[in-house]
Amino acid sequence: MTGRIIRITGPVVEADGMRGALMYELVHAGTDALIGEIIGLAEDVATIQVYEDTTGIAPGEPVERTGAPLSVELGPGLLGMVYDGIQRPLEVIRNEMGDFIIRGATLPALDRRRTYAFTPVAEAGGKAVPGTVIGTVAEGRFVHRILVPHGTEGVFASVAGAGEYTVMDQIAAVLSAGGSEVPVTMLRRWPVRVGRPFAEKLRPKDPLITGQRIIDSFFPIVKGGTAAVPGPFGAGKTVVQHQLAKWSDADIIVYVGCGERGNELADVLRQFPALSDPRSGTPLMDRTVLIGNTSNMPVAAREASVYTGITIAEYYRDMGYDVALMADSTSRWAEAMREISGRLEEMPGEHGYPAYLASRLAGFYERAGKVRVLGPSGSEGSVSVIGAVSPPGGDFSEPVTQNTLRVVRVFWALDADLAHARHFPSINWLTSYSLYPDDVQGWWNAHGGEEWSAMRGAMMAILQKEGELEEIVHLVGPDVLPEDDKLALHVAGIIRESFLIQSAFDPVDTFCPPEKQYHMMRLITDYARYGKEAVEGGRSVAEIASLPVAARLARLGSMENEAFTEYFEETEREMAAAFGKGAGGRT
Amino acid sequence: MTSPAREYTSVVRVSGPLMVVSGVGDAAYGEVVEVRLPDGEKRLGQVLESRTDIAVIQVFGGTQDLDTDITSVRFTGEPLRMVVSPEILGRIFDGSAAPADGGGAVIPGKIVDISGSPINPTARAFPEDCIETGISAIDGMNTLVRGQKLPIFSGAGLPHSRLAAQIARQARVLRDQEEFAIVFGAMGITNEEARFFLNEFEETGALEHAVVFINRADDPAIERIITPRLALTAAEYLAFDLGMHVLVILQDITAYCEALREVSAARDEVPARRGYPGYMYTDLASVFERAGRIHGRKGSITQLPIISMPDDDITHPVPDLTGYITEGQIVLSRDLHRKGVYPPIDVLPSLSRLMSGGIGEGKTREDHGGVSDQLYAAYAKGRRLESLVTVIGEEGLSEADRRTLAFTARFEKEFIGQGVGGGRTVDETLDAAWDLLRLFPGEELNRISPALIEKYLRREAP
């Protein structure tokens, strides 16, 4: 099972004497036994992408096969961890090897010594099929269900009693139809490039509430949905991803820092343990798994990082959780593919990307979705995927953006002009879209009110109108517009300033609960309607704009989330009075 | 890499910056070679690709005068390394770390691999100490913090050198007196620019705590691939071994990238955009990510790379990929320069991503964030109005719009265009901002909290 290196060029190594090796098999390359993966085979020559710096490797050094594909370890203890692209625990590595990453680390992803309190659910003699719950352990506030692994079927020969176990201890045995007894621990391994199976895909209908107004109210994503965030550098992709990781109402977050900045991971590590989840009150870090393969870490491990992340996400989905995965940035993943492909001297496609770029992107997003999990529980779980895209020069016509748009259902287009004017989040309301509004309408009707869809439509129509008028204004100036057009411009300004702008750094406005979003929409649409009636009744827009209530609307976002109802009711009353609508506004 | 040194004369091909040696068999990837020319001159090279029969080598000193007959190549069995010791402070080296100031070689202290190792992301301490540069457009609206990488995007003929030198001279951290150092790495700069920096360092006494590496425009181009790595290796030593706060100025990253492109083209690699290699993002990251702070260590590395944008085009691959890696950018504008504004910083495309953690109450001033956002909103609106006015004239504008235009003109002239003289403190910068914000009625300042407006807007200018 040993080959010999015959060529090294950057992260790609070729070895001969590899006949019988498998595609995607994991190997140890060179005298330092660097971890690598076979990505091409021709006769007895294997092409290997190496997950560590290859400096110093020379032809003639050995390559050891492992017989297994690149896999991740799954089991209790994943939450709160920080891993590199091939699931090596970065904090453990730091404790053992120091502040700088030295190659050759081989540390297990899951702590072998830590014990977990196991509570059996299954009983000896009971039926065991993939997905049957054997028992549970508490992982922080989560019930971590230990399931019968794929490929194991029969009856339980034994199930361990309640007690403390490590991930290596046997907690059950399954007697297969063939009569052999299979020991089962809490540790699973799964090849990262293969999606984990499920019973069936379901149609998602619950929004993934993010607390970001332009997302939840204008361009929603669902639990189990897919979204892309493309934008030029500095437009706010990472902040959007961080905001979603912090505030979205998924149970579990898998955050993949794929080829981006070290300080951005440091930022997450600084904030997440200190911030608490608005729903459970526990630290955000307790529901998060971080995969960090920064831009200066080996490029092949960056290529693997998104697969490592999504496999972990699927694992928690299979326990019945809603998981959200953020990948920042999928363009760096695509570039890693391009770099490896270039070293293989493959025929390049557009912009030098390999021809299989589109199918790899599609295959990745295809692993998102809401599913009924395997096994008798019939539980439902979901994986939502939100990928940042970093188009060169901010030009969305490039291959990664275009191929991503073909497979995702939400498109949050970030806009450099908005970012330059510090309009954040800089999601362009005219070019962005979501294909989910109809799916989530039911949820909003139940949790906000019946008018959600109509108000959303009205607000977007005003913004659309503003977009059209802008061209005219640019030719002839705003002065000559009729009053109703002037009103549209005025109201559009209020929508932008008080609803769409939402600072991630404002202690209150960083998260806007859906009820508050709904009420803000109501105030703004009421204002638009009253304004329209007033204009029809002969009042000028200049007069309307100078009403104190217009200034009041501008500060809706930063009103304390606990106290907003009162402020909003007051605003509604004041507005009704200012427009001569009698007392009380609405119910 | 422990194989002993081996020597070959089997150069079979020389092309562009590359050379192919046959019959080597065991050349290690990244191994350093010493090339001896027919006339005895020695040059440094490095293995880019190794096979059982050949090794492909990039020659940092250039390949002119190499031949396939007498030229010999010694494989050293070592990666590219340099010597560091406290004595490097005050020294000037060429682009390959040979002394260029008439002084002797550095007495060995520590020998380190110049490619460095990635900082474990979990070891990074998040940068949050504001550096006061004295420049309002930076301190007020794009605050620099210790451990940040903040490039200056410039163009031919714009005063980026002067700005970088001014920052190096004025930079100080609020409430702090710690040891600091400057590392200057020059790639392909003109003699005039080199002289400007050296004079500046000498006149201000900065040279004593500076380390300078200079590859000039007429020095070998491929050497530029190692110069920034030498500079950053020196910086890492000063920061993380000696505990100093190091400001690294790298000029010009565009020349560095052109060297990468030359090597890539010589290898017939499939290019990404405009002939630059597909791995340029990764390569630049291996330079720029060598900035930051580390938990439990005293020092820090702050990078101020200078990028000249060919054709003033910010979407050119060099500024574009840089912007995707660095923590913001300071963009110089030819328009402002023509209007006589110094420093000609266009704040709209400029950004400091680490600003929010470095400002505010207890760090700079409670009103800092709001003031900056408000200046941005007003100036962005003003610039839009300016382009409108060129079409329709000022007549059609409302009272509020006219105010914004008046603000915009004064903002460029007074706030940005502070002149070449000394700097402003952060307080002075914020006060200057309020002077301009007084042009607006309080209700229009919707990016600042009412309490702060109450406190600062009504306060008379000091």
Ligand SMILES: Nc1ncnc2c1ncn2[C@@H]1O[C@H](COP(=O)(O)OP(=O)(O)OP(=O)(O)O)[C@@H](O)[C@H]1O
């Ligand atoms: N919602 C927001 N609220 C306030 N500021 C924001 C927001 N979004 C972005 N910003 C500002 O914009 C800066 C850049 O954002 P971000 O780092 O997310 O950009 P990016 O698109 O990820 O860029 P890159 O592609 O280079 O990584 C942030 O540092 C922050 O100052």
Ligand SMILES: [Mg+2]
């Ligand atoms: Mg980003």
